[in-house]
Amino acid sequence: MIVEIGHFALVLALCVSLVQGTLPLIGAARGDLAWMETARPSAVVQFGLVALAFLTLFHAFIYSDFSVALVASHSHSLQPTIYKISAVWGNHEGSMVLWVFILALFGAAIAIFGGNLPASLRSRVLAVQGLVGFGFLLFIIVTSNPFLRLDPPALEGANLNPLLQDPGLAFHPPFLYLGYVGFSTAFSFAVAALIEGRVDPAWARWVRPWTLAAWCALTVGIAMGSWWAYYELGWGGWWFWDPVENASFMPWIVGTALLHTAIVVEKRDSMKTWTILLSILTFSLSLIGTFLVRSGVLTSVHAFATDPGRGLFILMLLVVAIGGSLTLYAWRAPMLKGGGLFAPISREGALVLNNLLLTTAFATVFLGTLYPLFLDVLGGSKVSVGPPYFNATFLPLTTPVAVAMVVGPMLAWKRGDLAGALQRLWLAFVAVAVTVVGTIIVMGDKSILAALAMGLAAWVAVGVAVELAERLRLFRAPLGEVWRRARQLPRASYGMSIAHFGVAVFIAGVTASSAWRVEVIATARPGDTLTLADYDFRFLGVRGGDGPNYSYDRGFFEVSRQGQPVALMTPEKRAYIVQSQPTTEAAIHTTFFSDLYAVLGDADGSGSWTVRLYYNPLVPWIWIGCVIMAAGGMVSLSDRRLRIGVPVRRRREPVAAAEATA
Amino acid sequence: MSTPGPSSFRPIFLLPLVVFAAVAVYFLFGLQLDSRKLPSALIGLPTPAFALPPLAGAPPAPGVSGTIPGLAAEDFKGQVSLVNVFASWCGPCLVEHPFFMRLAETTPIPIVAINYKDKPENAAAWLRRFGNPYRRIGADEDGRVGIDWGVYGVPETFVVDGQGTIRFKHVGPVTEAAMRDDILPCIENLRNGRDCS
Numbered sequence: 001m002i003v004e005i006g007h008f009a010l011v012l013a014l015c016v017s018l019v020q021g022t023l024p025l026i027g028a029a030r031g032d033l034a035w036m037e038t039a040r041p042s043a044v045v046q047f048g049l050v051a052l053a054f055l056t057l058f059h060a061f062i063y064s065d066f067s068v069a070l071v072a073s074h075s076h077s078l079q080p081t082i083y084k085i086s087a088v089w090g091n092h093e094g095s096m097v098l099w100v101f102i103l104a105l106f107g108a109a110i111a112i113f114g115g116n117l118p119a120s121l122r123s124r125v126l127a128v129q130g131l132v133g134f135g136f137l138l139f140i141i142v143t144s145n146p147f148l149r150l151d152p153p154a155l156e157g158a159n160l161n162p163l164l165q166d167p168g169l170a171f172h173p174p175f176l177y178l179g180y181v182g183f184s185t186a187f188s189f190a191v192a193a194l195i196e197g198r199v200d201p202a203w204a205r206w207v208r209p210w211t212l213a214a215w216c217a218l219t220v221g222i223a224m225g226s227w228w229a230y231y232e233l234g235w236g237g238w239w240f241w242d243p244v245e246n247a248s249f250m251p252w253i254v255g256t257a258l259l260h261t262a263i264v265v266e267k268r269d270s271m272k273t274w275t276i277l278l279s280i281l282t283f284s285l286s287l288i289g290t291f292l293v294r295s296g297v298l299t300s301v302h303a304f305a306t307d308p309g310r311g312l313f314i315l316m317l318l319v320v321a322i323g324g325s326l327t328l329y330a331w332r333a334p335m336l337k338g339g340g341l342f343a344p345i346s347r348e349g350a351l352v353l354n355n356l357l358l359t360t361a362f363a364t365v366f367l368g369t370l371y372p373l374f375l376d377v378l379g380g381s382k383v384s385v386g387p388p389y390f391n392a393t394f395l396p397l398t399t400p401v402a403v404a405m406v407v408g409p410m411l412a413w414k415r416g417d418l419a420g421a422l423q424r425l426w427l428a429f430v431a432v433a434v435t436v437v438g439t440i441i442v443m444g445d446k447s448i449l450a451a452l453a454m455g456l457a458a459w460v461a462v463g464v465a466v467e468l469a470e471r472l473r474l475f476r477a478p479l480g481e482v483w484r485r486a487r488q489l490p491r492a493s494y495g496m497s498i499a500h501f502g503v504a505v506f507i508a509g510v511t512a513s514s515a516w517r518v519e520v521i522a523t524a525r526p527g528d529t530l531t532l533a534d535y536d537f538r539f540l541g542v543r544g545g546d547g548p549n550y551s552y553d554r555g556f557f558e559v560s561r562q563g564q565p566v567a568l569m570t571p572e573k574r575a576y577i578v579q580s581q582p583t584t585e586a587a588i589h590t591t592f593f594s595d596l597y598a599v600l601g602d603a604d605g606s607g608s609w610t611v612r613l614y615y616n617p618l619v620p621w622i623w624i625g626c627v628i629m630a631a632g633g634m635v636s637l638s639d640r641r642l643r644i645g646v647p648v649r650r651r652r653e654p655v656a657a658a659e660a661t662a
Numbered sequence: 663m664s665t666p667g668p669s670s671f672r673p674i675f676l677l678p679l680v681v682f683a684a685v686a687v688y689f690l691f692g693l694q695l696d697s698r699k700l701p702s703a704l705i706g707l708p709t710p711a712f713a714l715p716p717l718a719g720a721p722p723a724p725g726v727s728g729t730i731p732g733l734a735a736e737d738f739k740g741q742v743s744l745v746n747v748f749a750s751w752c753g754p755c756l757v758e759h760p761f762f763m764r765l766a767e768t769t770p771i772p773i774v775a776i777n778y779k780d781k782p783e784n785a786a787a788w789l790r791r792f793g794n795p796y797r798r799i800g801a802d803e804d805g806r807v808g809i810d811w812g813v814y815g816v817p818e819t820f821v822v823d824g825q826g827t828i829r830f831k832h833v834g835p836v837t838e839a840a841m842r843d844d845i846l847p848c849i850e851n852l853r854n855g856r857d858c859s
Binding site for chain 2: 277281288297318319329330370376610
């Protein structure tokens with residue numbers, strides 16, 4: 001019964017989304033306020049209904065209702081509760097409900113917090129959000145109904161894929177979806193602006209917080225996914241340029257470009273058509289990602305069970321949503337009036353460079369991801385494009401982004417002074433020289449490229465600090481003055497510095513962990529000692545046992561460094577009972593500066609075990625860097641100017657509006 | 663709301679739409695490439711020239727004692743063989759695995775394998791755990807030979823005749839029906855000097 005209520009709620013949500021997607025649009029075109037105002041309640045009601053459907057699905061999974069086909073094929077009564085919950089979105093149907101839930105969540109948030117948006121813009125934004133929701137609700141109900149019953153009910157479930165039974169992955173999809181479905185707001189705002197025929201700084205101020213929130217969630221989501229791959233797949237790698245990874249990474253790159261160009265619209269009333277295009281593109285890439293993962297056109301290790309029928313449906317949604325919005329763009333965007341002019345060397349110029357490089361980098365990832373498909377369709381040979389391509393194209397394009405990222409914020413709007421900026425960055429140049437030389441001396445001269453990359457990290461880190469010190473007039477003004485400036489500096493500035501600093505930490509982590517990683521693969525008998533970097537691993541032996549829904553072999557390693565005990569590491573091999581699928585659980589001993597990583601291989605039958613040990617320097621910095629970037633976004637989000645409603649309230653007061661135009 | 667005239671239309675703004683349209687067409691055709699029905703371009707052609715080293719640590723197979731040798735193009739000469747492309751990281755391979763085990767235990771048909779893009783220690787452990795039906799295993803660690811064979815996704819299964827010509831290809835896990843209706847009849851026909859189907 002509860003499940004049927006969920007099904008019914010989903011169908012009702014479909015009807016409501018149709019209302020939300022049509023009446024407000026007609027109302028806005030006619031200037032009929034009553035019709036426009038249907039947008040807000042319907043967005044909230046749609047969210048309530050989708051939430052109800054989502055909750056009934058939770059109920060079915062938590063209480064292991066095996067009369068529901070989805071529960072029977074993706075859950076098991078022995079599964080720990082946390083994985084019964086994550087099983088809700090660990091499958092195609094459930095994850096689509098999560099997708100729509102987050103879409104409706106953002107719609108409801110705009111309805112509730114967007115009280116100060118102009119009525120016509122708000123109703124149009126919500127209508128576009130409603131139409132996207134309509135398309136995907138229809139998709140779920142027609143092709144991927146999660147509420148189908150089994151008759152007779154199954155006695156026991158088939159278990160969630162053991163690889164997914166992991167705390168890191170359990171909460172990775174919600175973050176990921178918050179991110180890339182969250183970009184739907186930028187899309188809705190862009191389409192609404194095209195219909196309105198107006199983009200102004202106020203528009204950019206409304207769009208930015210939503211985009212920023214989505215970007216932060218996506219950053220965290222991608223980082224969680226990569227962290228999971230690092231410790232669960234047992235290969236010691238953290239990014240594989242897999243099509244599914246790329247599907248979430250492409251919206252991130254373009255979303256990053258969008259965040260930066262929206263600043264130009266906001267501050268300088270310029271680059272409008274480009275910003276609109278990026279808004280459309282960011283969410284379009286989220287949609288394309290959804291299509292790629294679920295249609296089976298690209299094969300990947302972590303693709304969902306694929307179905308060409310579903311693929312065709314999503315493709316039709318893509319054509320309507322992306323094709324429609326780009327048609328609107330081709331027609332309306334040329335009418336948008338450009339704003340302030342600027343010299344090439346200026347803050348705007350730096351942001352244009354950022355955008356050029358980021359979008360080119362995105363294009364290379366896009367090509368690399370889809371090239372096998374393109375070639376296949378043309379009847380060519382079957383190829384797969386691997387990390388060498390991505391490393392060879394993506395890294396050279398993003399390196400200048402990191403170089404320019406320090407200089408850009410030091411330039412003035414309109415016309416900047418490059419020589420002056422570089423002069424003021426002398427400390428950063430010193431830091432680069434010291435780091436490069438220091439790295440070569442410490443690590444040996446084999447890794448010049450890695451030393452230069454560490455220098456880049458130092459450049460960004462010190463450059464960010466110099467820029468912040470400049471703003472505060474640190475060491476130049478009396479402390480009281482510095483303190484006053486520190487308090488007055490907008491949060492968005494701090495946010496930028498924090499996020500850029502995160503990039504520096506990330507670069508250092510990536511460089512060190514790929515350049516100076518040490519690995520040992522060996523067969524060991526209990527009592528043997530293996531040496532890795534300057535650590536000694538004494539293999540004590542293996543003991544078997546049972547977990548809640550798996551049995552395991554657990555290896556024990558006593559790790560010491562120059563005779564001093566460091567840790568006891570216990571990597572496991574697990575065999576999940578229901579699916580008899582083995583997984584490895586790497587043991588990781590992490591310090592802030594490095595990870596020791598141990599994987600237990602197989603027994604050879606005569607008492608020896610294969611073991612793999614890795615020493616990964618600075619690898620934690622990769623994820624710490626991502627978290628710092630996201631934290632920078634959050635700080636920026638708390639800026640007064642971005643707080644929803646503040647700029648709008650001013651806009652609505654006629655006097656202030658008159659002042660603004662004067 | 664401002665609605666300036668159509669005079670402001672500029673072709674460059676059509677570019678994103680055109681690019682998307684091209685991508686969408688690829689997607690549409692991509693959807694229709696049902697890889698399971700896709701005939702291999704290699705059918706009727708000799709197997710690519712290749713020689714793969716043996717898989718270290720592979721357990722013995724039914725009817726073969728001692729170490730399992732590697733796989734090379736010359737090994738197909740003289741009898742009809744079944745070639746299975748598998749990997750330990752591939753879930754569907756586990757689904758079809760029992761069919762090959764049963765075939766190896768009950769028939770004299772030689773089953774050989776290409777271990778595609780796999781770590782030897784993982785593959786050997788996988789075979790120790792689930793059984794080894796393969797008389798010869800070529801370890802194709804970097805997937806080069808797999809590309810020559812037109813491997814699209816694992817698992818794939820080929821029938822190669824006694825002259826070393828590829829006669830049949832099955833993409834995806836072998837099912838009971840595929841084994842009964844396609845693969846075994848093909849082998850039977852080839853052994854009797856007829857065409858595959």
